[in-house]
Amino acid sequence: MADYTTLILDEREDRVxxxxxxxxxxxxxxxTMVAELHDVCYRLEREPRILILSGTPATETAKGVFASGADIAQLRERRREEALAGINASIFIRVAQLPLPVIAALDGYALGGGAELAFAADFRIGTPSVKIGNPETNLGITAGAGATWRLKELIGEPLAKEILLAGRVLDADEALAAHLITEVHESADLLAAAHALADRIAAQDPLAVRLTKTVFHAPREAHPVIDTLAQGILFESDAKFTRMDAFLTGRASRTTKGTAT
Structure with missing residues (x-):
């Protein structure tokens, strides 16, 4: 991948x-960060791998932070045409639509656009210092990059309205209770936890994961046709036969051992 000025990349065979x-x-x-994220997505669309997103880790002298929001200095100068272009919304949609799952590892602030980037992920895990919310109305704008529709799907309308209309910011315990994040780890353990989750995903058949994600996000009217089409593809895959043969062999082996004892 290219050299970036706003991103640091760690590439592995099955994940980035x-x-x-x-x-x-x-x-x-x-x-610049938006443009660089587009470049990452371009590459992951062509070579599908799991994506882990994180921010700056905590140190002895500074707290960790995922993303405090959109750059207000740039946002201040944007006008109607930039808003209609959906600059941030377009990259968050692209992140959400990546072929394989996206994991957001949240430490500290995930506010505004930072929260919307996290909402675009398939999984969100965090630390005890997480603060997540959308304070855009306090700045005289709306959360226009996905929060107004993704958030109510993730946590339900009443709590979403508290966040979007009344400026409520959730801490780690509240986000965990709302299932907005699913795990809480200390800052030092956060990336290891993200990689452990990626390991569990990587242990599945990649094509089955990819098609399941596609089917999961398909509109209601596309079912059950899309389900059966996806299953039809997978029923012909080599991985299906290899994995099912391994399962049946293992089950036979366990049965034999049980009989022997």
């Missing part, structure tokens, strides 16, 4: 870890 890297502004999402 992307760390947001603008710590001087709490990883505020600017136009």
């Amino acid at each position: 870890h992307v760390a947001l890297n603008r710590p001087e502004v709490r990883n505020a999402i600017d136009a």
